[in-house]
Amino acid sequence: MPPILEVQNLVKNYGNFNAVKGISFDIKQGEIFSLLGPNGAGKTTTISMLSTLYTPTSGDAVICGHSVVKEPMAVKQCIGVVPQDLALYEDLTARENLNFWGQMYGLSGKTLSKRVDEVLEQIGLVDRAKQRVKTYSGGMKRRVNIGVGLLHRPQLLFMDEPTVGIDPQSRRAILDSVKELNRQGMTVLYTTHYMEEAQELSNRVGIIDHGELIALGTQAELTKSVGETDTLTLHISEEEDPETLAAEIRKVKGVVRADVTDHEVTIITPSAEELLAPVVTKSNELGIKIRSVDIREPNLEAVFLHLTGRALRD
Amino acid sequence: MRKLFLIALKDLKLAFRDRAALTLMLLAPFALTIGMGLITGRFSGNTNTGLSDIPLVLVNEDGGSLGNALVEMMQSKDLESLLEPQVMTDLPAAYALVDEDKTAAVIYIPAGFSDSVIPASGQSTPEEPVQIELYLNPTRPNSVGVIKTILEQFMSQVEVGRIGGQVVVTQLLTSGAIDISQAEAVGRSMGEKQANEAGQSSSIKLNRVTNSGEEVKFDILAYLAPGMALMFLMFTVSYGGRSMLVEQAAGTLPRMLTSPTTTAQVLGGKVFGIFLTGAAQMLILIFGTTLLFRLDWGAPFAVFVLVLAAALGATGWGIFLTALLKTPGQASAIGSAVMLIFGILGGSFINVEMMPDWIQFISRITPNRWGLDGFTTLALGGGFANILTPIIGLLAMAAILFVISVVIFSRRGIGRL
Numbered sequence: 001m002p003p004i005l006e007v008q009n010l011v012k013n014y015g016n017f018n019a020v021k022g023i024s025f026d027i028k029q030g031e032i033f034s035l036l037g038p039n040g041a042g043k044t045t046t047i048s049m050l051s052t053l054y055t056p057t058s059g060d061a062v063i064c065g066h067s068v069v070k071e072p073m074a075v076k077q078c079i080g081v082v083p084q085d086l087a088l089y090e091d092l093t094a095r096e097n098l099n100f101w102g103q104m105y106g107l108s109g110k111t112l113s114k115r116v117d118e119v120l121e122q123i124g125l126v127d128r129a130k131q132r133v134k135t136y137s138g139g140m141k142r143r144v145n146i147g148v149g150l151l152h153r154p155q156l157l158f159m160d161e162p163t164v165g166i167d168p169q170s171r172r173a174i175l176d177s178v179k180e181l182n183r184q185g186m187t188v189l190y191t192t193h194y195m196e197e198a199q200e201l202s203n204r205v206g207i208i209d210h211g212e213l214i215a216l217g218t219q220a221e222l223t224k225s226v227g228e229t230d231t232l233t234l235h236i237s238e239e240e241d242p243e244t245l246a247a248e249i250r251k252v253k254g255v256v257r258a259d260v261t262d263h264e265v266t267i268i269t270p271s272a273e274e275l276l277a278p279v280v281t282k283s284n285e286l287g288i289k290i291r292s293v294d295i296r297e298p299n300l301e302a303v304f305l306h307l308t309g310r311a312l313r314d
Numbered sequence: 315m316r317k318l319f320l321i322a323l324k325d326l327k328l329a330f331r332d333r334a335a336l337t338l339m340l341l342a343p344f345a346l347t348i349g350m351g352l353i354t355g356r357f358s359g360n361t362n363t364g365l366s367d368i369p370l371v372l373v374n375e376d377g378g379s380l381g382n383a384l385v386e387m388m389q390s391k392d393l394e395s396l397l398e399p400q401v402m403t404d405l406p407a408a409y410a411l412v413d414e415d416k417t418a419a420v421i422y423i424p425a426g427f428s429d430s431v432i433p434a435s436g437q438s439t440p441e442e443p444v445q446i447e448l449y450l451n452p453t454r455p456n457s458v459g460v461i462k463t464i465l466e467q468f469m470s471q472v473e474v475g476r477i478g479g480q481v482v483v484t485q486l487l488t489s490g491a492i493d494i495s496q497a498e499a500v501g502r503s504m505g506e507k508q509a510n511e512a513g514q515s516s517s518i519k520l521n522r523v524t525n526s527g528e529e530v531k532f533d534i535l536a537y538l539a540p541g542m543a544l545m546f547l548m549f550t551v552s553y554g555g556r557s558m559l560v561e562q563a564a565g566t567l568p569r570m571l572t573s574p575t576t577t578a579q580v581l582g583g584k585v586f587g588i589f590l591t592g593a594a595q596m597l598i599l600i601f602g603t604t605l606l607f608r609l610d611w612g613a614p615f616a617v618f619v620l621v622l623a624a625a626l627g628a629t630g631w632g633i634f635l636t637a638l639l640k641t642p643g644q645a646s647a648i649g650s651a652v653m654l655i656f657g658i659l660g661g662s663f664i665n666v667e668m669m670p671d672w673i674q675f676i677s678r679i680t681p682n683r684w685g686l687d688g689f690t691t692l693a694l695g696g697g698f699a700n701i702l703t704p705i706i707g708l709l710a711m712a713a714i715l716f717v718i719s720v721v722i723f724s725r726r727g728i729g730r731l
């Protein structure tokens with residue numbers, strides 16, 4: 001089966017600024033593909049081009065067999081879009097919003113009302129459907145925002161950071177619903193800057209930074225690419241100087257690299273357990289008090305750190 | 315087309331759900347109309363209007379009973395506050411006054427007018443009566459409208475009398491009650507009776523041309539209410555234009571463009587939504603003032619067509635402003651400024667005819683001016699044919715502004731996030 005989405009050397013410049021620098025990847029039917037990258041990496045710009053909103057500066061993408069540049073209308077029929085920022089009418093009720101957007105996707109009559117009922121059920125807002133969206137909590141609005149993207153049963157769903165700025169419960173519900181949708185056969189392109197979300201959801205991950213796709217593959221492939229590595233994070237108190245500690249730690253045998261962010265020293269090592277004792281000894285010698293220690297097996301965070309030298313966060 | 319309508323209907327619904335917008339769309343124009351009506355005395359029975367002391371020149375070369383009756387009527391107590399007639403004998407000098415914009419119109423009653431309507435003994439009735447000439451000042455359409463209405467009213471009564479007289483005389487003749495020589499005398503006396511009645515100022519008010527039996531005074535509200543409605547129509551269209559910028563910022567407009575909807579459908583839907591909201595607002599205001607103030611806006615079909623034309627012209631401005639602006643905040647500020655300036659320029663507060671020439675000239679860029687000309691004409695009894703100029707003006711305005719806006723939008727795009 002040909003891939004449902006094929007991105008070919010997509011470039012987007014805003015004036016002189018190069019926001020997306022020629023990325024290529026494809027998504028297979030039925031998978032959840034995550035674009036993982038920090039804020040400003042170019043995720044939304046990429047989604048905007050794929051959803052035909054922005055014309056690429058160069059390159060193209062073929063979605064459901066149609067070019068986003070040459071056949072945008074055919075592409076729009078095939079995709080559902082859940083934008084990063086809520087795009088709803090706050091003065092309309094949830095039902096009215098779904099009705100309107102369903103009609104924008106060409107639904108009408110019985111089909112429309114049936115789909116609206118189903119989606120309301122799916123996002124758990126049947127009870128509140130007659131109230132205006134502006135009276136909803138952040139999590140409820142997010143759910144309506146997602147529901148709009150599902151109305152016409154798209155083959156491919158774009159979700160741009162759908163969990164930003166909401167409570168843990170709503171976030172849990174959204175992640176579960178993404179998995180459920182996928183189980184029912186929907187292909188999903190999911191963008192996030194949360195490593196855990198990409199880890200939990202995706203079959204394959206593309207890591208994007210400064211408009212470039214710096215890594216691409218299954219989680220196993222990606223973590224393997226950085227070697228058999230663990231991540232050891234030392235949290236020290238605010239008065240202490242993490243740089244001094246990091247400098248000393250870099251001299252310890254078995255440390256691949258040690259990076260400082262805020263009051264943390266993040267160490268990449270083949271074996272965190274073996275390294276723990278020497279590191280604690282070093283800090284005692286320096287008189288630096290370690291408040292807590294995290295040990296993580298190879299993960300996407302480590303991959304990002306390995307590739308960029310920076311932590312993946314806000 | 316379907317999506318265009320859906321987008322427009324959604325905007326109509328949203329506008330009528332926005333309390334703040336509703337207040338300005340409907341309540342404010344009502345309140346201001348009442349307020350200004352109280353100031354000008356509409357509710358205390360004084361019909362002193364923004365249209366008062368209209369300068370007018372009468373040249374009477376007729377000297378017959380009808381000509382005199384007309385002059386007397388124009389000078390009568392009832393029309394005192396409305397008209398300021400001046401009798402002259404030098405016709406070219408009178409015309410010059412109009413050309414210099416010193417007066418609103420010249421009514422010229424040529425010699426033989428009375429005789430042509432009511433033939434003297436021994437003469438036959440001419441096929442065509444001698445015509446009264448009305449020389450009008452085109453820069454004062456409202457004043458001219460009033461004068462025309464009064465004159466047409468007078469003429470229609472004369473005509474009714476003349477035909478009535480002829481019918482009676484013919485009947486008397488055919489029934490053999492009178493002979494031909496008597497017929498002339500009877501007809502003449504009946505004609506004079508009619509003319510006198512017409513000249514009796516108590517029976518001549520600013521009646522409607524079409525139904526001369528019914529008395530309808532020119533109502534100051536017929537000027538104030540459309541003035542206010544048109545001013546707040548400008549609010550509605552700038553609010554509608556603003557909603558496009560709001561939707562851009564809120565992401566709903568880009569979202570529409572990620573659905574199988576074209577840019578033309580989205581833009582068309584937004585424009586049609588502004589138009590629908592504006593037209594709905596005007597119709598509600600007209601309906602409301604008709605019920606509450608017993609205000610007669612004039613021939614319903616013509617009023618309806620004029621409402622559509624005014625809403626279209628105003629929508630042109632709404633979308634043009636949107637094309638020039640970037641944020642909803644700018645749109646609010648510029649929108650209210652434009653609404654006030656257009657209100658003043660277009661005559662919503664002060665009759666434009668009292669303003670300097672250059673303002674009258676500029677006022678043509680406002681839908682308010684064209685709309686007000688049209689609504690005043692209709693309230694004075696005019697029909698569809700009399701408001702063609704305002705309608706064409708408004709449609710041309712809409713066409714020009716739409717074209718410019720589309721050019722601007724196609725350059726800058728409407729889908730930015």
Ligand SMILES: Nc1ncnc2c1ncn2[C@@H]1O[C@H](COP(=O)(O)OP(=O)(O)O)[C@@H](O)[C@H]1O
Nearest residue numbers: 014017019037038039040041042043044045046
């Ligand atoms: N319309 C725009 N004009 C100019 N620069 C933009 C625009 N949109 C985004 N950018 C810039 O492009 C880069 C990528 O942005 P974006 O795609 O939103 O990243 P992400 O979604 O990964 O956070 C950022 O540096 C951002 O500031």
Ligand SMILES: [Mg+2]
Nearest residue numbers: 043044084161
């Ligand atoms: Mg983004």
